[in-house]
Amino acid sequence: MISEMRRILGRMTVAVTMLIAPSSLDMSTAGAQQTDTTGVNPYATVMRERQLPLVTSKIRLLTRSYGDSIVLRWLAEDWVSYKYLADFGVNVLRVSHRDDPSSPAGPLQIDTLAYALKPLTLEQFRAKYPDSDSLALVPQGLLYGEAENYKQSKPGTMTHNLDLNSEQDISYAFAMIVAEWRKDLAEDMAVRLTDRTVEPGATYDYYIQPTRWDNGGRLIFEPGVQEGVRCEPYRPEVFTPRMIDSLSTPHTLTIGWWDDVHSSYEIERRQTMTLDGEHLDRPWERVTQNPYISMVEQPEGEDYCLLSDSVPYLGLWEYRILAYDAFGDLTTPTRPHEVMVPDVEPPLAPLLKRIVLERPDDDDPMARVIAHIIWEKPYLEPDLVGYVVNYHDVRQSGDQWLTLNDEIIPPTDTVFTVDMTGRRTGMIMISAYDQTGNEGRSLIQQINLTDYKAPAAPDSLQAYVVPLSADSLRSGAVRASEVLLSWQQNPQDDDVSYWDVAFANDSTHPFLTKAQVRVPMYADTLVLDVNQKYIYYRVRAVDYSNNFGEWCPWIRVARPHVTPPTQPHLDASSHTDEKGMHMEWVVGTDADMLYHLAYRRCGDNGPWELIGRYDADSLRQTNYTIVIDDDPAYDTRQRYYYMVESFNSSPYSSQSLAVSWLHRGPHVVDVELTAQGAWVSHEQLARLTWTRSDLPDRLRQTRHYYCVFRKGPKDKRFRYQYNVEETEYVDRQLRPGETAEYYVVLRFDDGRESQPSNVVTITRDK
Numbered sequence: 014m015i016s017e018m019r020r021i022l023g024r025m026t027v028a029v030t031m032l033i034a035p036s037s038l039d040m041s042t043a044g045a046q047q048t049d050t051t052g053v054n055p056y057a058t059v060m061r062e063r064q065l066p067l068v069t070s071k072i073r074l075l076t077r078s079y080g081d082s083i084v085l086r087w088l089a090e091d092w093v094s095y096k097y098l099a100d101f102g103v104n105v106l107r108v109s110h111r112d113d114p115s116s117p118a119g120p121l122q123i124d125t126l127a128y129a130l131k132p133l134t135l136e137q138f139r140a141k142y143p144d145s146d147s148l149a150l151v152p153q154g155l156l157y158g159e160a161e162n163y164k165q166s167k168p169g170t171m172t173h174n175l176d177l178n179s180e181q182d183i184s185y186a187f188a189m190i191v192a193e194w195r196k197d198l199a200e201d202m203a204v205r206l207t208d209r210t211v212e213p214g215a216t217y218d219y220y221i222q223p224t225r226w227d228n229g230g231r232l233i234f235e236p237g238v239q240e241g242v243r244c245e246p247y248r249p250e251v252f253t254p255r256m257i258d259s260l261s262t263p264h265t266l267t268i269g270w271w272d273d274v275h276s277s278y279e280i281e282r283r284q285t286m287t288l289d290g291e292h293l294d295r296p297w298e299r300v301t302q303n304p305y306i307s308m309v310e311q312p313e314g315e316d317y318c319l320l321s322d323s324v325p326y327l328g329l330w331e332y333r334i335l336a337y338d339a340f341g342d343l344t345t346p347t348r349p350h351e352v353m354v355p356d357v358e359p360p361l362a363p364l365l366k367r368i369v370l371e372r373p374d375d376d377d378p379m380a381r382v383i384a385h386i387i388w389e390k391p392y393l394e395p396d397l398v399g400y401v402v403n404y405h406d407v408r409q410s411g412d413q414w415l416t417l418n419d420e421i422i423p424p425t426d427t428v429f430t431v432d433m434t435g436r437r438t439g440m441i442m443i444s445a446y447d448q449t450g451n452e453g454r455s456l457i458q459q460i461n462l463t464d465y466k467a468p469a470a471p472d473s474l475q476a477y478v479v480p481l482s483a484d485s486l487r488s489g490a491v492r493a494s495e496v497l498l499s500w501q502q503n504p505q506d507d508d509v510s511y512w513d514v515a516f517a518n519d520s521t522h523p524f525l526t527k528a529q530v531r532v533p534m535y536a537d538t539l540v541l542d543v544n545q546k547y548i549y550y551r552v553r554a555v556d557y558s559n560n561f562g563e564w565c566p567w568i569r570v571a572r573p574h575v576t577p578p579t580q581p582h583l584d585a586s587s588h589t590d591e592k593g594m595h596m597e598w599v600v601g602t603d604a605d606m607l608y609h610l611a612y613r614r615c616g617d618n619g620p621w622e623l624i625g626r627y628d629a630d631s632l633r634q635t636n637y638t639i640v641i642d643d644d645p646a647y648d649t650r651q652r653y654y655y656m657v658e659s660f661n662s663s664p665y666s667s668q669s670l671a672v673s674w675l676h677r678g679p680h681v682v683d684v685e686l687t688a689q690g691a692w693v694s695h696e697q698l699a700r701l702t703w704t705r706s707d708l709p710d711r712l713r714q715t716r717h718y719y720c721v722f723r724k725g726p727k728d729k730r731f732r733y734q735y736n737v738e739e740t741e742y743v744d745r746q747l748r749p750g751e752t753a754e755y756y757v758v759l760r761f762d763d764g765r766e767s768q769p770s771n772v773v774t775i776t777r778d779k
Contacts, residue, residue, distance in 0.1 A: 070094040072103070072221050074237030077340050080246040083208045086199070086339050087221050087237045092178075092185040097232055098203070099156060101225040102129030105206055108218040124210075129224040132156055132203045141201070148191050152202045155188040190276055194304050196341045205340075211244045218242070252336050252344035258352045265323045266352055268332055273316035275336035277304040279343065280320055286329035288356060297333070304337060327354050359451035360397050363388045363443040365458050370433075379465050384433045388443050388455065390424075396448040397424045402431065404460070406439035414442070421446070437508045438462045438557060464558035468506035470565040471533070471552050475499050478539070481573055481664035493541055494573045499534045500552055500565065510557045518545045520567060529555075539572050547571055577665035578603050581657040584638065588674045593644030598657045598669065600629075600637050605662045611641055612658065614671075616651040646711040647678030649764045679765075684708060686770035688757050692747070692777050699744040699775045703757050705767075716762040722769075724754040731756065747777040 072094075074087045085105065089095035105127040110120065133141065135157040142149035167173055192199035199205035211217065221237035254270040261267050268280070280300040286292050300322055307318035324330055331349035338344060366387045374380035386402055399421035403414040417431045439462075443455040479495040502509055514535045515524035527550075528535055539548065547569050554562040579601025587595045600609050606629035612621040627639055645653060652673045659667045690701035701721065708717075721742045722731040731754070735742060747753055754774050759767035 068235045069231070069233045071235040072098075072223075072237035074219065074221050074239050075339055076219055076239045076242045077342075078211075078242060078244050078247060080213060080244065081209070081211075083211050083217065083219075083242060083244060084340055085206045085208065085219055085221070085239075087204055088189065092181040094232060094234070095185060097227065098223060099132050101223060102131040103203065103221050104128050104224050105130060106220040106222070107208065108220070110216045110218075126208055127206060130203050130206070133201045138201065148195055149198060151184075151188050151191045152198055155184045156202075158184075190306065193277060193337045193339060193341050199341065213244050216241055216243050247342075249342065250336075250338055250344040252334065252347050254334065254347060256332075256334070256347065256350045258332075258350065260354070260357070261321060263357045264325075264327075264354065265321060266330075266354065268320045268322060268350070268352075269317055270334060270347075271317045272336065275338065275344075277306050277337045278318070279335045279337075280305060280322075280332065281335070281346070282322065282324075282330055282332050284324070284326060284328055284330050285351075288327040293328075324354055327356055329353050356396070356447070356449040357451060359453040360394045360445045360447050361390065361392050362453040363390045363400065363445050363455045365441065365443050365455040368441060368458060368460050370460075370462070378463070380434070382433045382436075382462055384431050384460060386429045386431070386441060386443070387427060389427055390445065393424050394447060398446045398448055399423050400426070400429075401444045401446065402429050403442045403444060404436070404439055405442070405457075406437050433460070433462055436462055437464065464508060464556060464560065466556075467560035468509055468554040468556050468562040469503040470563040471500040471502060471512065471554055472565070473501045474550070474552055474565050474568050476550065476568055476570045478570065478573055481575070494539045496537050496539055496548075496570055497534065498537065498550055498552070502533055502554070506554060506556065506562075508556045508558070509554045510559075511555055513553050513555060513561075515551050515553075515564070517549045517567075518547075520549055520569070524549070524551060524564075524567075539570075541572060541575070543572075545572070571662075573662060573664075574605075575663050575665065576661075577663055578606055578659040578661040578667045580667040581609065581639075581659050581669040583669065583672050586672060588676070590647075590676065590678050593642065593676065594653065594655065594674055596641045596643075596655060596672065598639040598641070600627075600632060600639060600657070600659055601667075602637055603661055607660050607662065609639060609660070610658045611639065612656045613643065613645065614654040614656075615645070615648060619651070621656070645676060646715070647676060647763065647765070649677050649680075678711075682709065682712060682759070682761070682765050682767050684759055684767040686757050686759060686767060688755065688770040688773045690755060690773040690775045692775055694778055697745070699747055699753065699777065701742045701744070701755050701757075701773060701775070703740050703770055705740075705759060712761060712765070717759060720758045720760055720766075722756050722758070726751045726753065736760075744775070747775070749777055750779045752776040 070090050070093075072087055072089060074085065077084045077086075087103075089098055104125060107124045107126050109122040109124065132152065135153060138149065138153045138157075144150075188202065189204075192202055192204055196205065200207075208217075208219075218240045219238070219242060223234050227233065252275075254272045256268065256270045258269070259267045278301070281297040282300055283295045283297045284293050285295075300320070305318075305320060309317065309319050322332075330352050332352060333346040333349050335343045335346050366389060369385040369387070371383040371385065372378045372381065373383070388400075400418075401421060402417040404417050405414045418429060422429055439460055440457045441460050442457050445453040475498070477497045477499075479497065481494055498514065500512075511529045511531050512533065512535075513529055514527045514537075516527045516537070517524045527537065537550075549567045549569055551564045551567040553564045556562075581598050581600040583596060584599045585595075585597040598611075600606070608629055609627045609632075610623060611625040611627070613624045614621045624643065625639075625641065632639065639657060641655070643655070652675050654671045654673045656671045657669045685706040686703055687705075688701060688703040690699060692699050703719070718736050718738050719740065720736045721734045723734045723744065724731045725746070734744075742755070742757075744753065744755075752774060754772050756772045757770040
């Protein structure tokens, strides 16, 4: 029971949430209007005067009017608070609003409906309810029983206290749910009271407070308050949760709904239409024998219920839900939720007996192929519609099954003849369908369609030699390279089983089979320490019927070598700050030269930056000379270095010696600064602002800032004041009647600066 209560603790929404709706009375009002025959709560006065949040527990009160009576339902916030109220009782007070305010008794009349109201004693519970009443045992166990699971931990430890608290909360929550189902138990637990001394149309205020206040200060209650309760007929609550459904098994449904208010429900159903479309007029029947409580583990933020129900017949069903509220009343039923329960049981699978092939043309067996497919089905279901013959060939249809018959085959037929000309060896399966669309499949059987046509030669045979690693060659461990071969399959050949790959060391030598592969590619190892410079490859296709195709034309592959390229060198160079660097690099004329890369570096330890790539073939027209003209950003402190690196088909490259220059450029940058300023009287400061023209392209990425210079009343020259990145400066040093002059200079991190701005004169008001 305890484990189940832990699962439903999060769903005690009506007993522990709906009943703890925020009170409409604050503490100052509660202290002023409550009536306590045993004395005024001393803490209420403190809370009212000092406005201190001293409340540790609230009595949550709800009321409901039925026209001839008003029912009060209240709840303490936790088990400890409820136990205190159960031990000392509660006072239930009512304030009646008089129609005649001039009455001698005043506009209000205060009545005590109950004084020191407590739950029944254990003896009274046992005398009133038999032992067979399991729900009546819940409040008895809550009030007079003893928890068991917490005893498993060591007394006095934190675990012991937490286990006890958890068990008390679970028992308390379940007892409050029982109070929703059973109004008599709610009254006997002292959480419900019916006021029958009311007048229709009258308005009342209700208050619930402890009979005895805890003067020790451990439990400080806020009384339960409901004001302006009008005595009028009761209208049931409208229940409109969102509902879903799913089919679990052929006759079992799962109904789900979302509700974060109620904790227990009644579910009803009725069938409205048969599977054949016949409409039915049947009464609602209740699915639940006892109120339903969801036992689903609730993720955070989700409040949903799931109910599994098995229906006796197929067809259209309607479901509706009624929820129990805090007063034990049922809400209005939800709108009917329709669920179709279809037939999901497939017919008995056919038994595929055999496949007979017929080739009418003796001269050409592939000219026409006829297949006779034979099966049997011992039992024909009443709703059996017929059969479908399916064919599967992974080479033609991939993962899809193809239907061979255009129209469904009648249920009594057991033979199907189909033209299979042009198709390959594959699989046959017979499917039986009923009126609902359920399918019963036979076992799969292979259909052997022998092919006598050889595939065509592969197209576009290509080879890619994987470059060698220079680091591995230096270690002496690598003595071979790798070549990747690839080709294309002829589109008309969709039945290729594999490809033969053959090689030879000379085009005049006989080719030897190297491998058989299932995909149109192959990786081969090239030995480097041999005398043959080239190796030759060719490929042919073989189909599933073991027909061998023609060989494709051979290709020649050069084995990689390990000779580095000729080193490039600088032939001529010049440098000016206005035009930058001019260099002419002469590179090698090696036959297998591929390309050359030009690099630039700023500073002794900076990274090399690629500034150009030159293909070896294109340099033949320039007599194998690379001309580089470079005008980089000015730098007053770092040297610029240049280098060229050459690459051929070997894993090595050759680098030239580096050449360097200092590229300083002008110190003063051509940037125009325009300054303006004025004295701001209401802020008591001088404000200087300025604008500048666009920066040169080469300096836009260089960090820069502004330097402000000032010449005060007692200064003989301008003095540096401040540097800022914004275009504004404020001066609070001027005294009344004093004048100061200002100008601004733009400076860069590399030491360059602009011309000074115009001089701005600012005078402070006297």
